[in-house]
Amino acid sequence: MKLFLKNYRFTLILLLSIIIGGIAGLVFGPKTSVVKPLGDLFLNLMFMIIVPLVLFSIASAIANMNGMKRLGKIMGSIVVVFLVTASIAAILGLAGASIIQPIQHADIASIKEAMNQPSGETDAEKVTFLGQLVATFTVPDFNLLLSRSNMLQLIVFAVLFGISTAMVGEKAKPVTTFLSAATAVIMKMVSIVMYYAPIGLGCYFAAVIGELGPQILEGYARSFVLYLILTVIYYFGFFTLYAFIAGGKDGVKIFWKNAITPSVTALATCSSAACIPVNLATVRRMGVPKDIAETIIPLGANTHKDGSVFGGVLKIVFLFALFGKDLTSISNILSILAVAFLVGAVMGAIPGGGMIGEMLIISVYGFPPETLPIIAVISTIIDAPATLLNSTGNTVCAMLVTRLVEGKNWIKQALTNKGDGEIA
Secondary structure: OHHHHHHHHHHHHHHHHHHHHHHHHHHHHHHHHHHHHHHHHHHHHHHHHHHHHHHHHHHHHHHOOOOHHHHHHHHHHHHHHHHHHHHHHHHHHHHHHHHOOOOOOOOOHHHHHHHOOOOOOHHHHHOOHHHHHHHHHOOOOHHHHOOHHHHHHHHHHHHHHHHHHHHHHHHHHHHHHHHHHHHHHHHHHHHHHHHHHHHHHHHHHHHHHHHHHHHHHOOOHHHHHHHHHHHHHHHHHHHHHHHHHHHHHHHHHHHHHHOHHHHHHHHHHOOOOOOHHHHHHHHHHOOOOHHHHHHHHHHHHHHOOHHHHHHHHHHHHHHHHHOOOOOOOHHHHHHHHHHHHHHHHHOOOOOOOOHHHHHHHHHHHOOOHHHHHHHHHHHHHHHHHHHHHHHHHHHHHHHHHHHHHHOOOHHHHHHHOOOOOOOO
């Protein structure tokens, strides 16, 4: 019992604070907004660390790789794992939406009324598909990289910087040393901020539940129920399958032994970006090598979001049903799968970051800008379970990538080298 409390003390404290916050939100409703600044304080502390953490950790991991051959193998494995898992999520989401159609036989008068309200985003219809892709991966000026709103672009820069440093070799040794030291300093800052996590997350969760409770109980109920069903199936079923593929029975055991903390953090913050430090620590405990962990976790937080893929399918199907579009044609089915996949790649890693993906949906299908608030409501309702799948999914994907890079005996190797990859 003492060992259990020692290993899970912080997780239990964090979970208790979330439960207390949720109960307070249900009891006091919108009045809990008074404590939201305490939650915002924690998120802001985490967010102001995110940019240097992502920059230094990715660039350092790549710059310190033994050779470009290993870098290519890691990046290739990441691409394969991300593509396969996101495709499975898209197919599963479409199947679920076909069985439980979100607005079938529903009163859509209120939804159509919302379409007549100004969305405040008149530029949505001006965004072209290729233009959105360019904006997703690049920015026109360097200073724009120093913002959590441009995390994917920052990752592109960090990858190029790390590759360049590795290719220069001995001359860039001081840069490599600086990147390693800076990463260690930033991680220490994260550990200090995490002491405030129980208070900050409890207050934030109380305010969120107090504000969104009535919306969850009202319209969009079918969408929410459908999403919860998909979440349960994917979280328990497919995550277990991925862990088994990665490491057999030992892989399943290791994953579920370490999945609680990242899962609770994801549910509490609704932010994949805020979960990056926790996920990094978690996958290291699972035995994932340092260079793989520090590449896939920041990269996955911004480009691999199976929960957002589910959400993208749900939003598209919702709008298709509203506008009477055919859901049975092969071309529409393929387009839904493709666009949902892109939505998962471009969705922001911060609370409320889904606006990019929503604008992409509206742009690709030519829906009027007034539909933006419709799918924005869906994003709000599914935010917590979506973040759970987005963020925690990256930990099991890290196991899959390690399996591809290190071979089938990677868990035994991690156990043998406990000093390097502290598997627990």
